[in-house]
Amino acid sequence: MNKETFAAQFQEKLLTTFSKRPDEATNKEAFQAIALLVKKEVNSNWQKTKQVHLSNDEKQMYYFSMEFLLGRLLETNLLNHGWYDVCCETLHDYNFEPSEVFSEEADAGLGNGGLGRLAACFLDSLASLNLPGHGIGIRYKYGLFQQKMVNGYQVELPDYWLKDDYMWETKRSEKAIEVRFGGEVNPTYVDQKLTFDHVEFERVLAVPYDVPVVGYGTDNVNTLRLWSAESTTNPFHFNSVHGKDYYHYLDYKRSVEKISEFLYPDDSSYEGKLLRLKQQYFLVSAGVQSILNQFKKTEQPISELPEKISIQINDTHPTLVIPELMRLLMDEEGLGWDQAWDLTTKTVAYTNHTTLSEALEKWPEQMVKELLPRHYMIIEEINERFCQGIWFDHPELREQIADMAIISYGQIHMAHLAMVGSYSINGVAKLHTDILKERVMKPFHTLFPDRFNNKTNGITHRRWLLHANPELANLLNETIGKNWIHEPKELINLLKYVADPSVQAELARVKRKNKRHLASYINQHYGILVDEDSIFDVHIKRLHGYKRQLLNVFHILHLYHLCRENPSLNCTPRTFIFGAKAAPSYHFAKHVIKLITTVATKINNDPLIKDKLKVVFLENYNVSLAEKIIPAADVSEQISTASKEASGTGNMKLMMNGALTIGTQDGANVEIGAAVGADNIYTFGLSAEEVFEYQATNKYRARDYYNSDQRLRTVIDQLVNQSFTQDDVEFKDIYYSLLFNNDEYFVLRDFDSYVEAQQLIDQTYRDQASWLKKSATNIAHSGKFSSDHTIMEYANDIWKISQSHYSKS
Structure with a gap:
């Protein structure tokens, strides 16, 4: 469909549905009119599909x-049907901002x-x-x-996603x-x-x-x-x-x-x-x-x-x-x-x-x-x-x-x-x-x-790359052609260009633009100014003990202590971004969320730290928020206790968008590492076999790590010594889970190895040519993890x- 036809049908739909011209319509009415246009075409093909299945x-x-x-679904349905560009052009012609129209969909x-x-x-x-x-x-x-x-606590409210008619049902x-x-x-x-x-x-x-x-x-x-x-x-x-x-x-x-x-x-x-x-x-x-x-x-x-x-x-x-x-x-x-x-x-x-x-x-x-x-x-x-x-x-x-x-x-x-x-x-x-x-x-x-x-x-590369990261998709189209859209394994052709300075420069430009968009969102919604040139270190997944958001927080506190002890410390600025929901009755997980938000408040408001560290917890993590975060990520946190994560798919989405994985030898991390090579992933911590060995022999003693590592002792003591709050029992459940319940998910055991891997990330990021080469290598191998391959x-x-x-x- 060309733009003239689309614009005419858009006008007619607004008129017949809302009795309005485009210059009178709201964003929500524009969204509903476009959805009705798409649905009409979809319904025709839907009926034909049923007939094909029946006749065959x-x-x-x-x-x-x-x-x-x-x-x-509106954007992906437009994209899948080939109407996305003409829709955006039409909306611009009528002085609508497409992103604002699309965001009207719950x-x-x-x-x-x-x-x-x-x-x-x-x-x-x-x-x-x-x-x-x-x-x-x-x-x-x-x-x-x-x-x-x-006040830093998760509160659960009903999600009234059906308060308006669901256009697609x-x-x-x-x-x-x-x-x-x-x-x-x-x-x-x-x-x-x-x-x-x-x-x-x-x-x-x-x-x-x-x-x-x-x-x-x-x-x-x-x-x-x-x-x-x-x-x-x-x-x-x-x-x-x-x-x-x-x-x-x-x-x-x-x-x-x-x-x-x-x-x-x-x-x-x-x-x-x-x-x-x-x-x-x-x-x-x-x-x-x-x-x-x-x-x-x-x-x-x-x-x-x-x-x-x-x-x-x-x-x-x-x-x-x-x-x-x-x-x-x-x-x-x-x-x-x-x-x-x-x-x-x-x-x-x-x-x-x-x-x-x-x-x-x-x-x-x-x-x-x-x-x-x-x-x-x-x-x-x-x-x-x-x-x-x-x-x-x-x-x-x-x-x-x-x-x-x-x-x-x-x-x-x-x-x-x-x-x-x-x-x-x-x-x-x-x-x-x-x-x-x-x-x-x-x-x-x-x-x-x-x-x-x-x-x-696997993940669908159409949503998580073509749709979520159009700038990167355009770069790929110009570099290796468009075949990857139908055949995602064709992304491997990017390997020829991972060291090409011009491709690296474009890759850096795309990443910086995506980081600028996310930084703007964070400032607009949370009032936090983040440095778009800092490392965007992303941990987005369900909040659970085995996913070890706690290990990430302990590393952040360790960096915080280093920066306070030595304000002239030469470290690459970091922005740590979390998104997670805890099950309403999972009290440990909710305490971890409170710890993250408490640490964020302390660090973000410490004048000695300035812009070296920022911590952001984005509330109500969902697909639409993930589509903003993932294209902007530099580092992908996949740090579950080895043997506990079945696969993971966030690791695949993030690598597809050029983030480098820091992860344990768990789930699909193992296969990602095998695909990209040891030089292009940051692996640390216990293996699954080592975890099983500890569990079988009961030889793990969390207190031994607490007693022997001053860094850990400083961090853990802060949970109960009123460093964060006048209430010294706020985080006692976390404290007791580690030292009295013997750290079920081996957070203390893997801490030192995790810190070393993070130091290597810091050093590599300073050499942007090396970092961008690794980033491009991850993108090139990501086609292997397309859900198209899995489904076949x-x-x-x-x-x-x-x-x-x-x-x-």
Whole structure:
């Protein structure tokens, strides 16, 4: 579409929708008008895509995830459809600032961290590669929470992301699904066949809202289906059927609304756990029923299900897919156990995202039995058959049955259920998969060696480079051509130019411009002046003990002490930038946030430090904020305790934008290091094997490091000696976690190695030619970590789905 046509349609849309000319319209009205224009075109291609899948009888993949961290969609949809430039030019012609118009779109509150962003990147790649793959999630009314900083503390507020209409969704009321909770199951024989009559259950209506997922440079449009929980009856019907009064109906209605209200409700109480379990089953039941309904419309025999459908469960949250599919195949379709189990275990695949035992979900047996009585019966039967199979067929594993059982010690182990009921079990980085096979899930790997495989995570280069960093994208286009946009591995061609002075000069110009934009944002929103020539050292990820934001803070305090002791110290100025949310009930993490903000206040207001050090905590970290930070980053903090981070994707986004990684030998850091070479990454700290050795022998003594390292002792003592606050108990939990609970994540053990790596960064940055060469080398190798590559591996190795043929736009 040329600019004249776009401008005419923009004017018409403003007139017909808001009765306004462009010079009268607000930024929000301009945004909505453009979104409606794009959506009209998208909807046409969306319908054509569905017809292509139907007419070609293609196998479909459905990706079940509790999170889809989409970010804003207007810019990426414009970019993918080829309208971005004409849109920006039109807005400029009408005296709109495009960035202000685009910022009128709220970030969809559908996710939290890497799990959700990975799911969003995967959807982008599936659509762009013309693969028939769709998302299944929950339409959270408020998402996780909006983070506000009050006196340095995290305060959680509702994220009203749906206060305006979400422009991209289409409600499909006619496709609503009934989901049932509680009640009783009565086994009865009908015509000499055992049947299960579910009675006295609570009905919840799952209403789907479909969001189009637009591919880049193609007419292919896939679907993200989000389910919203609604009550099924009006008050009068409720009263007549259930014999309850109006106020009981209101209680029921409120309990239903909670199901799709918040992402990850606080599960520190029984009620919170129960709500999480309801959420997970709600997602699973609505999704699986919808898939089977669609499959049955093809009039193919149910025995063909695995040939036409693949279901990927993203972590353990959607594991109830397995007993729900069994229930539907047996109770609704009339299959026997053996056939239903055969179809289920050929349809469902499982991605594991963690080695942390506390993150491998377990549910109280009694809770599942009461909330999902039929599913409990099915899980119990799966467990019984599985344990008997081990006993009779694998006597070498008999002693491990209790540890492998799906139900044990009053708990239902969802990861065990996922592994038993899936045909594929994949980790998300080579190291992570090796740890699963050799340690965390070793007996299951012994039992199912062919099911385990690795699929290293990836990111969509279209959002995180082409969209987020257009200046760098233009530099790449001029240097190596545009093929990298469709074939991200073509970025490797930049290696020819990493030492070219003219390319380095342009790379430095782009980085400085991005840093200037971020510095301006920080000054405008926080009143902090940062030196755009300083090293922008970035630590942006979920706040958790194993991600070790605490180690970063300790290094900052160490530098602070050095600068105060020697005001003439020759060090490269640093700006330390944090972005993170802590789970509302994770009190340790919230104390770390308070420590970061307290240290920031102290350093930023110390006249002796001047511009040598600045610390900035950016509140309410989300996708849109990440798009501002990542292009400006010089240093990428990936400092998790080795063996704890499954993969990481922030490391990939930052390297793709030219930041150099300082990281442990953990997750995908290992593969990034192998790709770029040891000279182009700053690796420090314990290896995964060394961590396991410490844990096995109990030889680690945190106090030994505290006693022997004056730097550490000075920093740690400040937590409780009123250096930061008159209240000497403000950070006592952090202090005790290190010295009395023996530093679970080896912060003190890795401190010295971390400081050395940071000193090397300081020295290298002073030689800008060397630094820029390393930066360009990271960009060149980043194409390996495109989600396009990852998705093609999933498609070929696990899902067995094929690319459709679409014309290029």
